[in-house]
Amino acid sequence: MVTRRFALLLAVGAVAPALSPWPWFAAGVVLVLLAGVVAVDLTQAGxxxxxxxxxxxxxxxxxxxxxxxxxxxENVSDRPMRLSLRDTWVPSAGSAHAEHRLSLEPGTRESIATVLTPTRHGDRPAVRVTLRSYGPLHLAYRQRRAAWNDARTPKWVLRVLPPFPSRRLLPEKLAKLRVFDGAVVTRGRGQGTEFDNLREYVIGDDVRSIDWRASARAQDVVVRTWRPERDRRVLCLLDTGRTSAARIGDEPRLDAAIDAALLLSVLATRADDRVDLLAADTAIRAKVEGGGHRTKLTRLISAMASLEPALVETDFGLAVAELLRRDHKRALVVIFTALDAAPIIEGLLPMLHRLVTLHRVVVASVRDPETARLAVLPEAGASADDVHVAAAAELALAERDRVRAVLTQLGVIVVDETRDLFASKVADVYLALKAAGRL
Structure with missing residues (x-):
């Protein structure tokens, strides 16, 4: 193939036939000369x-x-290379598709650094590296088809982890957890505690904590200390169906659920509890279970990164069946979904009776403040459209309250908060249940 430089040279060469008394002969000579130069230049391209x-x-x-x-x-041939290279990524990877010019002698290598600023979480792959090899005069170049470039392109996938704005709350929540641990040891045995160790009695200890047999053996007064129960189970169920695609502010509801699930997972892991993940709509989209606490946390974050809302109705029967398939040890099940009447009453509610019997269940939903705003009529000059919009918003709020009341009556803990308080409220519910020994 020829370059723009050849087109410019051809335009300059077109002047010669116009000045010659034999224009057709001159034009032929010019074309033959240019074709010869291009052919030589192309043969010299690496x-x-x-x-x-x-x-x-x-x-x-x-x-x-x-x-x-x-x-x-790297140039592994025995000829110099004059290359033009374009490294293409998917648009959401945030890469500038700049063209790079390289000159490589035989056996040499150059490196090109691509800075990526992704705009969406999930897997962002490299698409294709397109190569051109120019001749020394840059009049012609070699280039293969897209399939050949695809085969030569080294595969690379950048996993973009979901946003975690609630990580700023971690110091506060971990401080509450540490205070709770200390309070339990000082108070003595209570709900949600298990034996920790023995130590000498000090003034102020509860006499009911004295271990008389151990005291007789040690010939000193010894008391038992207690700590919160460890190794409890926490399971996060993420609804990735159509309701998770609704935008709360400037982000999908699913992103707010992922943020809250991340905060809960980190907090539970620090408390030595086991955290599992299940994401589902009409199929199981992600499942993380088993493994050590620290390695599982990494797997949880990686699994959440690839989740995207699907425009389908969630099959809660499939999700609950997957939960009940596991062992029947009591767990805290946190269901991140929307408090919409139809999917809750028709989909989730029939499955809750058995689930509540076996586990402690929390249904967590992000509230859209825009609905409450629309339910308020303007102070003056309300039009008929304003009245209809306010009535529809009021009906939506009433249905949400009805769903919340039905779930509470079944023994489900309902978290219904705006985006800025949602993750914090979910974490507080976990801490309260942990303190009361109700996990």
Missing amino acids: PLDGVRLSREGDTTVWLGGTATVTLHV
């Missing part, structure tokens, strides 16, 4: 098969951050 590509760099990044992935270009 073979594309002599280019070896490889990558290294970041594989994960939090949404809102930047990642750097380096592409190594």
